[in-house]
Amino acid sequence: MTEPHINDGTDDSVGGGPAADPRGWALPRAVSVSDLGPLAEPISEHNGQAIAVKPLTNHPGWLAKLYRPDQHPEDAGRLDLLISAPGTLPEADRALLYAGTCWPAARIHEPGNPAVGCVIPMAPEQYRCELRRGGFSDRRFVEIDWLAKSDESIRGVGLPPPGFAGRLSACRQLTELAAILESLGLVYSDWSFSNAFWSPDQRSVYLIDVDGCQPKKMPDIHQPNWADPLTPPGTDADEYTDRYRLGLLVAKCMTGRRDAHAFHTVAASPWQNQPAVSEVLLDMLLATDRERRPSAAQLNQALNSGPYLRTTPRPTRTALPPLPPQPIPQSPGGADKPVKEPEPTPPKAPQPGPHTGWILVLVIAVILLFVIASNH
Structure with a gap:
């Protein structure tokens, strides 16, 4: 990729004049x-x-x-x-980039x-929906965060549940956009729940904050729950960081699960009869060599029922992360109540046996006889 010409605002010469932008407004760059x-x-x-x-x-x-x-x-x-x-x-990639x-x-x-x-x-109106919660409704852009929840949860806020087909369609487009960015040599780094919108009706996604993309590498800003274990803190994010975070986002959206459950669901065999998708995602998430993580294009091909053609030997993988502990069941009253440990029973004092009183009377009588005999 050639070095960009830096336009200081005094001309429109970047890229040959006004942008050939199909989005309805031809303006200087x-x-x-x-x-x-x-x-x-x-x-x-x-x-x-x-x-x-x-x-x-x-x-x-x-x-x-x-x-x-x-x-x-x-x-x-x-x-x-x-x-x-x-x-x-x-032309097809350019149209998809502008639309998505x-x-x-x-x-x-x-x-x-x-x-x-x-x-x-502005994001198209198709990405804005009515969300119903607790008797109230709110029309807003629907973040892709919702795809990482169960169909029941999605139905519960008034959205049509995606099912496996809807999740697959959205993730196909997501990975196609990622493959275009990768082909341009751009690092996005912000693959997470808050940087993409989802249209349940159109089964499509819309990526935001793309103006932050940088060529080849960029500062790796810490994102809770999205940290790449093979990108040490303080180092830059690159295409391999992008591959990990993209794989994590797709795994969560495809399975409707979060945390380690997404890993374990993808690893289950057979998972939705998608063995190639499972293999690509597991290599993206668990490869011990970050440079052997599959590309976004390879993941997109697998999501489109294509084969997983590795360009390098199969990477070794780390073990699946442990599942989080199961939540404590709630008591019938609703709120969890702490389990009280039984207090140790103190030792009981010895109780008098049935003959103890008679023995005491005999002892006293013997003592009295001894005293009387002594006086005589």
């Missing part, structure tokens, strides 16, 4: 804040690298993602690289700051 017109109230604030995400009043369906002022000086060149990247893809991600359309600049932020599309 670098725009000033004033070019965007008025900005509405933020829909999100102080989330990750962004201080705010604001809708563009004059351009419905588009957002200005505004970065913190302490961004790296090379961010302008990196954003230009991302904005131009779809033009290097085959909030890919940045333009870099926002102002005097003295070449990377104020970027222009991104």
Whole structure:
């Protein structure tokens, strides 16, 4: 991949002028804040690298993602690289990337700051649903987190349960997007529950925060429950980190299970008659050599009923993680009550036997006779 031309905002020469973007708005790939017109109230604030995400009043369906002022000086060149990247893809991959991600359309600049932020599309309305909880309903974007729950839990909030077919369809698209990023040499790192939306009706996914992608490697920000055991703390995330986290996300979404249960469900044989999927996921999650983790394209091929063709010898695997302890059953009253250990019984004092009283009378009589005899 060639080095990007860094546009300082004075021209539209990056990638040959205005972006060939099919998403409904042809705009230069670098725009000033004033070019965007008025900005509405933020829909999100102080989330990750962004201080705010604001809708563009004059351009419905588009957002200005505004970065913190302490961004790296090379961010302008990196954003230009991302904005131009779809033009290097085959048409089908480019269409999928635009349809399945909030890919940045333009870099926002102002005097003295070449990377104020970027222009991104809002997620399509199909990813927003009514969720019912406790007698209340809330229309919101549905995070892919819900796919990592049982069909019963999903039905319980008013969403149509995906079943195995729905989970498979969503994960196929997810891995196809991951394979495109990998083909571009980009590291995403943010594979987790909060960075993708899921449409139960369309059985599709939509990836967000992709403007943070970086070529080859990027700082590995700690994410609870998503830490790669073979990426030591303090080192950068790379394509192999991405493969682990992608495999973990797919395992949880495919099985509807979390924690170690997802590992054990995938390892169960036969698992939904998907032996190739099981093998790819287990190599992604348990390989002792991180560079032997299968690629996103290999996982996508297995999810599409293709074979698992290893390009290297089969990696050795670590053991499955232990399952968490079973929860303590609740008492009939509902709340768990602590089990009280029986207190030790104190030793009992010796009880008098049935003849003890007569013996005492005889002893006293003997003593009295002895005293009388002594006086005579």
